[in-house]
Amino acid sequence: MQRNLVRCFVRSKAPLLNGSVKQVRHIAFSTRLRKDFNFPTPPDDMPRSGGISSMMRLPIQRNAQGLDVCFVGIPMDSGASNRSGTRLGPRQIRAESCLLRPYNTATGAAPFESLMVADIGDIPINTYSLAKTVDIIHKHIGAIAELGCKPLVLGGDHTITYPILQGIKDKHGPVGLVHVDAHSDTNDLMFGERVTHGTPFRRAVEEGLLDCKRVVQIGLRGPGYTENDYDWPEKQGFKLVMAHECWHKSLEPLMAEVRQQMGNGPVYISFDIDGLDPAFAPGTGTPEIGGLTVMQGLEIVRGCRGMNIVGGDLVEVSPPYDTTGTTALTGANLLFEMLCVLPGVHYSS
DSSP states (O other): OOOOOOOEEEEEEEEOTTSOEEEEEEEESSSSOEEEEEOOOOTTTSOTTSSOOOGGGOOBOSSOTTOSEEEEEEOOOTTOSSOOOGGGHHHHHHHHGGGOOSSOTTTOEEGGGTSOEEEEEEOOOOTTOHHHHHHHHHHHHHHHHHTTOEEEEEESOGGGHHHHHHHHHHHHOSEEEEEEOSSOOOOSOBTTBSSSTTSHHHHHHHTTOEEEEEEEEEEEOSOOSSTTTTHHHHHHTOEEEEGGGTTTSOSHHHHHHHHHHHTTSEEEEEEEGGGBOTTTOOOSSSOOSSOBOHHHHHHHHHTTTTSEEEEEEEEOOOGGGOTTOHHHHHHHHHHHHHHHTSTTOEEOO
16 A cells, blocks of 8 residues: 655754754655755844854755755865965855755755755865865865765865865765866866866866766866867867857756766766856956857756766956955855755745
């Protein structure tokens, strides 16, 4: 006999050491099964302008133990080639995320009624050594993935994706990649250095971190150094989508093709905020005109629903170049959208 499933949502408050409360939702899927999920602090309990600045006002914990998903920051910009400031990105993204609400009214996704999610703070990088920072990130992301937790990373310049993919490979093997960016980031060297924010995907290919037939780069644009700038990624089998090919159109048909390309294998999302036009996201280090709209960015991330997503990042937010906070707010929303397309998220009918 088939059991009738009942879903009920009851908010309770668990006391924290500081006397405040931790928001927990009790989700009953049947009379025999109940699970408690973390839930963002409601504005009626603490004004949006108050409280600890965690991602989406979620509970903070020291590690990824017991989590399905974690938000984790990497406050670094030592791999940047032009304007710095992305070391301040995670902090500003968290601050602006206080405006986000837990339910996705556009798609029906209810991630906090489906998955255990928390903010586990920042990875303690070495501000003075990029080589040591790469090792630190690799070890931390590997430990998160080993616990069965999916990391959603607040960057930080794009250098961080290289060691993140190292840590992801330790658990999942080579992954497919949905990469949104104005730049391919497949340079071999920059100023003679192999590890920079312009080289992560060259290093990732060399180390077998990517399944190259399942890589797509969307939003590429800007003046180049030669007519052959994109030859190397094309030779690896990457699918390249130039920004001008996206002008004045919906990207839903493109994402249908991408879902076919990715298949059932593990997929990582890397979203450089400079993939968007600087009219929408001026707070970044290497802006290029003629980019994607915010709506197209949403279509790309929402189009990843159904893929086997194992993690993602939002990089290159540089708060000093956008004092309004709009770029960081956009980044926070895109991270929420990534959370909404992870496997296991419940969608309302």
